[in-house]
Amino acid sequence: MTTDIAANAQLYLDDVRVSFDGFKALRGLSLTIEPGEMRAIIGPNGAGKTTMMDVITGKTRPDSGEVLFEGGSVDLTRLDEAAIAELGIGRKFQKPTVFESHTVEDNVYLALKADRGPLATLFHRLNAEEARRIDEILATVKLGDRRHELAANLSHGQKQWLEIGMLLAQEPKLLLVDEPVAGMTDAETMETAALLRRIHDSGKSVVVVEHDMAFVRELGVKVTVLHEGGVLSEGSIDHVAADPRVIEVYLGR
Amino acid sequence: MIGHFLVKGLDRGVAITLLVVLAIGVLIPASNLLLPEGHALHVPTYLLTLFGKYATYATLALALDLVWGYCGILSLGHGAFFALGGYAMGMYLMRQIGSRGVYGNPILPDFMVFLNWKELPWYWHGFDHFGFALVMVVLAPGLLAFVFGWFAFRSRVTGVYLSIITQALTYALLLAFFRNDMGFGGNNGLTDFKDIVGYNVQSAGTRATLFFLSCLLVAVGLLVTSAIVKSKLGKVLIAIRDAESRTRFIGYRVATFKTVVFTVSAMLAGLAGALYVPQVGIINPGEFAPANSIEAVIWVAVGGRGTLVGAIVGAVAVNWGKTWFTGALPELWLFALGGLFVLVTLFLPKGIVGTWSAWTAKRRAARDAAPAAAE
Ligand SMILES: Nc1ncnc2c1ncn2[C@@H]1O[C@H](COP(=O)(O)OP(=O)(O)O)[C@@H](O)[C@H]1O
Ligand SMILES: [Mg+2]
Numbered sequence: 001m002t003t004d005i006a007a008n009a010q011l012y013l014d015d016v017r018v019s020f021d022g023f024k025a026l027r028g029l030s031l032t033i034e035p036g037e038m039r040a041i042i043g044p045n046g047a048g049k050t051t052m053m054d055v056i057t058g059k060t061r062p063d064s065g066e067v068l069f070e071g072g073s074v075d076l077t078r079l080d081e082a083a084i085a086e087l088g089i090g091r092k093f094q095k096p097t098v099f100e101s102h103t104v105e106d107n108v109y110l111a112l113k114a115d116r117g118p119l120a121t122l123f124h125r126l127n128a129e130e131a132r133r134i135d136e137i138l139a140t141v142k143l144g145d146r147r148h149e150l151a152a153n154l155s156h157g158q159k160q161w162l163e164i165g166m167l168l169a170q171e172p173k174l175l176l177v178d179e180p181v182a183g184m185t186d187a188e189t190m191e192t193a194a195l196l197r198r199i200h201d202s203g204k205s206v207v208v209v210e211h212d213m214a215f216v217r218e219l220g221v222k223v224t225v226l227h228e229g230g231v232l233s234e235g236s237i238d239h240v241a242a243d244p245r246v247i248e249v250y251l252g253r
Numbered sequence: 254m255i256g257h258f259l260v261k262g263l264d265r266g267v268a269i270t271l272l273v274v275l276a277i278g279v280l281i282p283a284s285n286l287l288l289p290e291g292h293a294l295h296v297p298t299y300l301l302t303l304f305g306k307y308a309t310y311a312t313l314a315l316a317l318d319l320v321w322g323y324c325g326i327l328s329l330g331h332g333a334f335f336a337l338g339g340y341a342m343g344m345y346l347m348r349q350i351g352s353r354g355v356y357g358n359p360i361l362p363d364f365m366v367f368l369n370w371k372e373l374p375w376y377w378h379g380f381d382h383f384g385f386a387l388v389m390v391v392l393a394p395g396l397l398a399f400v401f402g403w404f405a406f407r408s409r410v411t412g413v414y415l416s417i418i419t420q421a422l423t424y425a426l427l428l429a430f431f432r433n434d435m436g437f438g439g440n441n442g443l444t445d446f447k448d449i450v451g452y453n454v455q456s457a458g459t460r461a462t463l464f465f466l467s468c469l470l471v472a473v474g475l476l477v478t479s480a481i482v483k484s485k486l487g488k489v490l491i492a493i494r495d496a497e498s499r500t501r502f503i504g505y506r507v508a509t510f511k512t513v514v515f516t517v518s519a520m521l522a523g524l525a526g527a528l529y530v531p532q533v534g535i536i537n538p539g540e541f542a543p544a545n546s547i548e549a550v551i552w553v554a555v556g557g558r559g560t561l562v563g564a565i566v567g568a569v570a571v572n573w574g575k576t577w578f579t580g581a582l583p584e585l586w587l588f589a590l591g592g593l594f595v596l597v598t599l600f601l602p603k604g605i606v607g608t609w610s611a612w613t614a615k616r617r618a619a620r621d622a623a624p625a626a627a628e
Binding site: 057059080081082085086090091093097098099100101102106109110111116118121122123124125126166170 | 254257258481484485486488489491492494495496498499500501502503504505506507509510513
């Protein structure tokens, strides 16, 4: 039964447990993302959302549980961050992290899908196809006119967008996006929702972690509510918003 | 591929520095050899040797700037790689003495005869060949750096912890090389050299040639490191320096990149050490002293971390100051050096060259803006 689900899933987590010095950050988290699906994950602070992303991307090894990719064919718990990135899982951090002393375009250039070996990078020359991809991505994230500036000079929202651009440059199959609209204005938030929907429409699986309910509504996709390291509720936004357990968790504090 | 790679390393600052270094490399020995002693422009031999030493320090500083300035690896043990290159060259020079030593043993260096050793230890074999010694000059430091990097970077040791273990590394080597039974001349090290590839190490021509080669190494070192930092690999190094885990999640194997650049840097430092030894005429365990490695960090900081050219400028400037100071006020040198480091950190955080570049860039921007405002 479970193997059937795993065989059809883009990403499959089953009974994943993580503890930090005895503190249980994930307690039996199970989650399935279908190929091409976009999923919103919400949950109060400390629910384990970032830890879940750490587990998927190889930063944190789970104490137990299964983390499988691409129809259960790859066990992510055995790979390191670089190998997982190369497999096609891209990640945007909660705190925007771009390469501040590189220009905006170099940030994208470094993220472009290409041979990551030291020798290949040493002798690599930017080719026409790559230049075209960089133009295209910068246009998508609306940073074309700032391409020669240092990333350090971007505003907070622009850094978030640049990071999403870098994600796109990796050409991942699955994007994990951690709180992309934190610190954004309402207009920027709506634009970011539209951008993520466009990325999803281009055929990629997307997992978006977010607090902002208006943003999650705007995405209009299936929602998973995490609480204390496990799934509390799952379904449409209206379904979970009406779930008494969810109401208690959100309003009870 | 290599040609294009090197050309990319040439920007204006690098090109000017290359020309200056090469001009010095030719003109100073020419003045020493061709001008009569009383001539105003005659460079005396002691200065030739002193400047030659500075040039090897400049190469060490370049090597350090490559890892520290561009990849954020603050090595407090780079003197160890310099010293290992120096020892490899020293071993060759010892073997060249042959039966001209005090004890006249055709095979064994004097210190081994003195210790009653009957035969050459296995690791001294081959060092009678210059080519072999040259290979070891890069291989010994390179291998150490590779093994060290392999363990340290894969275990993700970073920041202060990494700096401390690099310091421990050079200190451990210091203690090891002090021991007579290591077979590297113990406390006294290797000295009393006679010839290098058939030429007397003391002769004017040899000194001039070694000086030129030291400047050439600075130039080649600058060109190669500049090409590295301007390549895509160089951008990855800077990315690692700025946001290591981001780089990892984009798919670069950070530990591999660090190990590679650390190894390349150690090899360059080894070459510098190999040119240092025949010019100063001795290599002893003191070269592994932790303070030496820390001084190298100060040269880079003073000249401008992450600028390459600044590493050269800093190494020469600080050592010039050291030469003057140790002549005039020897007991105050360490205080002066410490004070210099504090002052630079506080008031010139970008170092001499970094501050200069920022200043000229600002002036250029102001000049570009002025006509626009006038319109
Ligand atoms: N490396 C860590 N060491 C110790 N505790 C951690 C670590 N990472 C996360 N935690 C704890 O695990 C819990 C879940 O954190 P996190 O996944 O960041 O939550 P969320 O992203 O949902 O706000 C929090 O209580 C946090 O303090
Ligand atoms: Mg979080």
